[in-house]
Amino acid sequence: MTTVEQETREATSTGAVAARCEGLTKVYGDGETRVVALDGISVAFPKGRFTAIMGPSGSGKSTLMHVMAGLDTASSGRTWIGDTELTSLDDKRLTRMRRDQVGFVFQSFNLVPTLTAAENITLPMDIAGRKPDQEWLDKVVETVGLRERLGHRPAELSGGQQQRVACARALASRPEIIFADEPTGNLDSRTGTDVLAFLQMSVRTMGQTIVMVTHDPVAASYADRVLFLADGRIVDEMEQPTAERVLARMVAFDRKQEG
Amino acid sequence: MLRTAIRNLLSHKLRLLLSGLAVVLGVAFISGTMTFTDTLHRTFTGLFEDAAADVNVEPASAFGAGMTGTGIDSALSSVPADLVEEVGAVDGVAAAEGYVEAEGVYVLDAGGDVADTGGAPGIGISWPGDDALSAVTLADGRAPASAGEVALDSATAEELGHRVGDKITVLTTGPRVEAELVGTFRFGEDGGLAGASMTAFDPATAQSLLLEDGRFTGISVAAEDGVTHAELADRIEAVVGDDYDVATRAEQAADQAAALEDQLSFIDTFLLVFAGVALFVGSFIILNTFSMLVAQRTRELALLRALGAGRRQITASVLVEALVLGLLGSTAGLVTGFGLAQGLKALFGQLGVTLDGGLVLSAGTVTWSYVVGVGITLLAAYLPARRAAKVAPVAAMRADLVRTARPLLVRTVVGTVLAATGLAALAAGSLGDGVGGLVGLGALALLVGVITLSPVLAVPFIRLVGAVLPRLAGRTGHLARENALRNPRRTAATSSALMVGLALVTGFSIIGASARASIDELVDDVLEADYVVSTSVGQPFTAAVAEELAQVDGVASVTQERYGTARFDGEESFFVAYEPDALADALEVTFVDGAVEGLAGEGLLVSDETAETQGLAVGDQVEFLVQNGESRELRVGGVFEDNSALGPYLVSMDTYSATGGAPLDRYVYVGVEDGVDASAVEAGIEDVVATYPVVELKDIEGFKDEQRGSIDQMLMLINALLALSVLIAVLGVVNTLVLSVIERTRELGLLRALGMSRRQVRRLVRLESVVISVYGAALGLGLGGVLGLALTRFLRSQGLTVTAVPGGQLALFLVLGAVIGVVAAAFPARRAGRLNVLDAIATD
Structure with a gap:
């Protein structure tokens, strides 16, 4: 444990950035159907921090995540993961970047149904043809608490267990950054809490960087910092959030928009 | 709805x-x-x-010619010239004319080679004198009027490069004729001769060359206006009597x-x-x-x-x-x-x-x-x-839609029962004497059984074969195998098209290879002669070839072989005629009873099978009736072991000639004396054969090649058509894969998001396709192998005495299966590789 804590301290103290973007704009469609999803966003996600992105539907939070993770392309502006600028990469290098530097946890359909839990966890490394670091892997599996379910296929796991496997997969390759898209959206509140606690712990004890998109104030409260998005812009941010404060802020936004 | x-x-x-x-x-x-x-x-x-012609008169056949068109009926029959006048005198006849028509007439080109008719006959005819009765129309020049003149159908003339006025050489069943080409003509309205060549002589020349002076092949009759053909035919029938057919x-x-x-x-x-x-x-x-x-x-x-x-x-x-x-x-x-x-x-x-x-x-x-x-x-x-x-x-x-995998138990039971029943029926039907119905039903039951069992067999097969995939392609290979195993019914149904196609190809290949091997063995066992002379397409040719061959120094024996059809005690059959002394020089005949001498004169040799089915034994008398009505009482002088080189009945050349058989050989076997310079003898034989461009000289290997040639040709045709079923099979695989890719859009999107490259996604689809295809191919090979072996065994009595499995070819089919997998995957794999990651993972 000591080593992990040291790493964590180093990362935060140096203030290194895991991912950032500058003047990021994403426009869909043309003419009448033109929709500006991201409107010149500049933001940085420091290493070893848990950031939540909140906003109402259509605020652009998912788009921001997709573009920053290299799943979608920007209309203009630049994005980086670590020191690598994504906007200059072709599909092949982008794929490699996702494989080696980015971890994903989606809302649903996170796991390949034909593979066991263990195989799903090592999938990104298997795709790359890399040997997983067994010691680290054991630690991740231990933390997720799924050791005795490793040989099971997704269909034999509960929704919460599936999401924990997905988290373990994201952690296993020690990516620069993990993007989580509504990871608790399909879970009941108790299993959702388990998953969030686990994500929080991975930041605190393993020094992982996580960016989570959510519309649930309770989920956002697990993060170190919350960014509020509306109409493709960052309109506010909050350090050390609690569920009540986040909810109050959201309600205030709604009023403002209605008024 | x-x-x-x-x-x-x-x-x-x-x-x-x-x-x-x-x-x-x-x-x-x-x-x-x-x-x-x-x-x-x-x-x-x-x-x-x-x-x-309006009405045609021909000598009556003693029995319906069941083998018309095979060229095997070579018994000569003709009508006398005075009958033409009798028919001409019938009330209602506008014109009546005798005509000559015979096969075995070939025209040589300037280089001395015979025109290639592709198996169609070379026909010689007499030039019709009366336009009303003429089926031929002059295209160029004039009609032949004397012995030194011929006319040729325009297609053949063009093919050979002959023009009116050229001196040309015509081979007939009698002498070789040098004549001037005086005209070209078209046959019928359209000039269609179905590939045959046609040479026309003036009537007298045609008679003496192709038939006999003063005789005709038949009589063409034109009806007067107002008389129906049927009416006229009835009147003529009354005049000519039962000896002639009037049509x-x-x-x-x-x-x-x-x-x-x-x-x-x-x-x-x-x-x-x-x-x-x-x-x-x-x-x-x-x-x-x-x-x-x-x-x-x-x-x-x-x-x-x-x-x-x-x-x-x-x-x-x-x-x-x-x-x-x-x-x-x-x-x-x-x-x-x-x-x-x-x-x-x-x-x-x-x-x-x-x-x-x-x-x-x-x-x-x-x-x-x-x-x-x-x-x-x-x-x-x-x-x-x-x-x-x-x-x-x-x-x-x-x-979540949990698709419950329906159990395969019922399938396993039904499929196993069907397949086992099929196998048993195949075995029972093909062993021993063979029962055709059982073989057919067994094959069908086995096919349906294997199709039913296919999803059950797919699981262990793909596990086994797919075991190499992870080693070959890592996790991609592993995923491909699991995908193929996901829905065994779908995998089975996808591969079944390929299976059926390849089962047929495999079965035919085994039968074909066995037929080839059987021919080789048969020729080695039975052929005593050193050379065989025949036309390339089995047409009859002049006996002069054999006569000249006998004159060559160093030739020990010349055996002529002629074919005919006749009724033996009322049973119509094909027969072969030999000179009794010469038969043993050409072919080895193993006698069960009697000896080759029993063929002499009005003797008859029958195969043991014929003897059994017809209840014949040495010493029995058999009534021999030829189509022209001639008949003889033949005495069975020997029973020989059946093999496909020999006919069911062998008669002597004497009987054949005496009953009006045409003096045309089908095969001539040549034996060379021991201890002489073989190459010198061969040169001598070649010289003779070279003067008759219709015939070819074959040594033993060449003869085998020729015999195998027809099998190869048939196999080519079958395989070409079967290639179409393989094409359909490819469509089936493409279809399933495309649907699978659509069905797994989100999964593929997830894999792409996690860092699988486009190339790896394509490989994933391709490997699944290959596994499915190889499964279909392997099952097809197995099924086709069983069917091929059973049918070969069943056809043993038809001459398939040797069973040969073309191992290299079958291995090639398996490889073909894999190639089909790759080809079929091309389009679906491209589609899968192009999936938009965001569309794929977007939650709805």
């Missing part, structure tokens, strides 16, 4: 195209075959009517057309067999497609059910889709079939059989095309439609 069904179809044009293609191909074969047959019938009937124009045309169509019927059979294979294989593709469509639309169907649609309405909506697909496919098939018939017509034109006029599209063809096309589609879609109706309304509410 109808609107939903049609919308569904239209929204998936690609799917429609792929599953519809199987219907299109199957129907195309059926409609093409039927159209072509109708066209053939109309053309030939028309052609023969053009060429026929009207329509009767002649019908007879000849029937005989020719009989010869060409194998084409129909072939095409219809492949229509069957195409539709059989195609029905799996349709079944597969509709199963997957129903599975993919479970939620939509459940919603319809929840909104109040009845089970029957759901079934109907799926069946309506099938109906529309069947109608569209049949229509396209009908059009394609018409094109196919057009192609066949063109092909026949290339081969010299010109079919004039447009194609005949009958109501029957159209009806059958739709009945079969729509019927098969509905039948194949019925099971999925039933399953669709069973979707519970609650499935619409479920977030």
Whole structure:
């Protein structure tokens, strides 16, 4: 444990950035159907921090995540993961970047149904043809608490267990950054809490960087910092959030928009 | 509901195209075959009517010529010249003329080579004197009028490069003729001779060269106006009596057309067999497609059910889709079939059989095309439609669709029972004497059994073969194997098309290889002579060849072989004639009873099989009746071990000649003296053969090659057509893969998001395709192997004494299976590689 804590301290103290973007704009469609999803966003996600992105539907939070993770392309502006600028990469290098530097946890359909839990966890490394670091892997599996379910296929796991496997997969390759898209959206509140606690712990004890998109104030409260998005812009941010404060802020936004 | 069904179809044009293609191909074969047959019938009937006289008189056959057109009937019969006058005097006859017509007349080109007729006969005729009776029309020059003059059909003249005025050489069954080409002509209205060459002489020359002075092959009669052909035929019949056949124009045309169509019927059979294979294989593709469509639309169907649609309405909506697909496919098939018939017509034109006029599209063809096309589609879609109706309304509410894998127990039991029964029937039917019905039923039961068992067998096979995949391609290989194992029914149905195709190819390959090996063995065992002389196409040739060969220094023996048909105690059969002294020099005959001397004079040798079926033994008397009415009492002088080099009955050359057999040889066997310079003798033999361009000299190896040649040709034809069933199989694999890719969009998107490259995704699809294809190929090889071996064993009495398995070829088929997998995956893999990651993972 000591080593992990040291790493964590180093990362935060140096203030290194895991991912950032500058003047990021994403426009869909043309003419009448033109929709500006991201409107010149500049933001940085420091290493070893848990950031939540909140906003109402259509605020652009998912788009921001997709573009920053290299799943979608920007209309203009630049994005980086670590020191690598994504906007200059072709599909092949982008794929490699996702494989080696980015971890994903989606809302649903996170796991390949034909593979066991263990195989799903090592999938990104298997795709790359890399040997997983067994010691680290054991630690991740231990933390997720799924050791005795490793040989099971997704269909034999509960929704919460599936999401924990997905988290373990994201952690296993020690990516620069993990993007989580509504990871608790399909879970009941108790299993959702388990998953969030686990994500929080991975930041605190393993020094992982996580960016989570959510519309649930309770989920956002697990993060170190919350960014509020509306109409493709960052309109506010909050350090050390609690569920009540986040909810109050959201309600205030709604009023403002209605008024 | 109808609107939903049609919308569904239209929204998936690609799917429609792929599953519809199987219907299109199957129907195309059926409609093409039927159209072509109708066209053939109309053309030939028309052609023969053009060429026929109003009424024709020929010597009567002692029995119906069951083997017409095989060229085996070579007994000569003719009408005397005075009969022509008698017929001419009949009331209502406008003109009557004797004509000569004979086979075995070939024209040489300037280089001394014979025209290639592609197996069609070289015909010699007398030039008709009366225009009313003439089936030939001068194209150029004039009619031959004396012994030194001939006319030639224009197609042959053109092919050989002869022009009117040229000196040309004509080979006849008698002497070689040097003559001046004085004219060219067309035969019938259209000039169609079906590839045969035709040489015309003046009547007197024709008689002396081809027949006998003062005799004719038959008499052509033209009717006076107002007298019907039938009426006239009756009157002539009353005059000429029972010894002659009198036929009207329509009767002649019908007879000849029937005989020719009989010869060409194998084409129909072939095409219809492949229509069957195409539709059989195609029905799996349709079944597969509709199963997957129903599975993919479970939620939509459940919603319809929840909104109040009845089970029957759901079934109907799926069946309506099938109906529309069947109608569209049949229509396209009908059009394609018409094109196919057009192609066949063109092909026949290339081969010299010109079919004039447009194609005949009958109501029957159209009806059958739709009945079969729509019927098969509905039948194949019925099971999925039933399953669709069973979707519970609650499935619409479920977030995750858990597809319960239906157990394979019933399948395992039914399939095993069927396959075991089939194997037992095959074994029982092919061992011992062989029972054709059992073999057929056994093969069918085994095929259905294996198809039923296929999903059960797929699991262990893919586990086993797929074990190498992770080693070859890491996690991608592992995923490909798991994908192939996901739904064993789908994997099995996808590979079944390939399985059926390859089972047929494998079976035929084994039979073909066995036939080749059997021929080699037979020639080695039976052929005593050193050389064989014959025409390349088995046409008869002049006996002068044998006479000259006997004069060559160092030649020890010359054995002539002639064919005929006759009734033996009323039983019509093919027979072979030999000179009794010479038979043993050419072929080794093993006697069960009696000896070769028993053939001499009016002796008869029969094979042990014939002896058994006809109840004959040495010393028995057999009545021998030839077509021209001549008959003899022959005495059985020996019973020999049956083998396919020898006919069922052997008669002496004396009997053959005395009963009017034409002096034409089919084969001449030459033996060389021991201890002489073989190459010098061969040179001498070659010199003789070179002067007769119709015949070829073959040593033992060459003879084997020639005998194997016909098998190779047949195998080529079969394999070419089977390639089409493999093509359909490829469509099936493509279809399933495309649907699988669509079904797994989100999964593939996830893999892409996690860092799988486009190339790896393509490889994933390709490997799955290869595994499925190799499974189909392996199963097909196994099934085809069993069927091929059983049939070879069953055909032992037909001469397949050696069983040969072409190992290299079969290994090649397995590789072909893998290649098919790669080819079939090309399009679906590209599609999978191009998936937009965001679309794929977007949550709805």
